[in-house]
Amino acid sequence: MALPYSSLYSTQEKGYWYIIHDNSMNVTDIWSKQGYSEIDLVITSPPYWSQLDRTEMRQKERKNKGLDTKYSDLDRLDLANIKDYNLFLETQKNIFTQIHGLMKPKGYLVVITNNVFTEGKLFPLAYDTATSISDTDWILKDEKIWLQDDKRLLALGVNNAWVGNRCHQYCLIFRKE
Ligand SMILES: C[S@@+](CC[C@H](N)C(=O)[O-])C[C@H]1O[C@@H](n2cnc3c(N)ncnc32)[C@H](O)[C@@H]1O
Incomplete structure (x- = not known):
């Protein structure tokens, strides 16, 4: 789908943006x-x-807002359906390796992600994403915290251990050098 972007930005430059609905693994x-x-x-x-x-x-929050509680039923093609943590990281890394090959030198990649609390512990997904992508040719240059200060703070008791909800996400900034 091609849409003129002049209506989105105050620029006289001619150009188009496209939406491609496809699998980023390809x-x-x-x-x-x-x-x-x-x-x-x-x-x-x-x-x-x-x-x-x-x-x-x-799930409950999203249901209440009428939002989907699943991106798709596509096994493996949908990154969200990869249950194995290390396989997820490896698959994600492979996609960003491909992207690296498509970038201009000095091009930037920003990955928005977060750590995940599940099975009674915090999986450091944001940090593991930074580390695993840094194993490729991408250079990690910076991080920005996306502060969600519109979220209510919740103290959740999980098996009597205090766990807070997260009100921030990570923007990991890489460069092709
Ligand atoms: C965290 S959401 C982000 C959605 C959107 N970028 C946004 O900010 O609202 C992750 C998205 O990745 C999509 N996704 C999962 N696996 C994918 C794949 N293999 N190729 C392309 N998109 C995929 C999901 O369908 C979902 O829409």
Whole structure:
């Protein structure tokens, strides 16, 4: 789908933006089939592992707002349906390795993600994402915290151990150097 972006930005420059509904695991093929040029900037928020499925409270919240409680039923194609934590990290890393090959030198990648509390402990998904992508050719340059100060603070008792809800997310900033 091609839409003129002049209505979105106050610019006289001519250009278009496209929405491609496809599997990011095939991004290299998609890019070459479309004949797109090298990329300056990627901003993305991949699924936070299978968090959506794991948190009862999140499910309830989303149901109340009339939102989907599952991105899809597609096994493995949908990153959110990869239950194994290490396999998720590996699959995510492979996608960002592909993206690296499509970028302009000095191009930036911003990954929005978060840590995930499940099975009675915190899985450091944001930190493991930073570490695993840093294992590739991407250079981790910076992090920004996305503060969600419109969220209510909740003290949750999990097996009598205090656990707070998260009111921030991480924006991990990488550069192709
Ligand atoms: C955390 S949501 C972010 C959605 C959107 N970027 C936003 O900020 O509102 C993650 C999205 O990744 C999509 N997704 C999961 N696996 C994917 C894949 N293999 N290729 C492309 N998108 C995928 C899900 O369908 C979901 O829409």
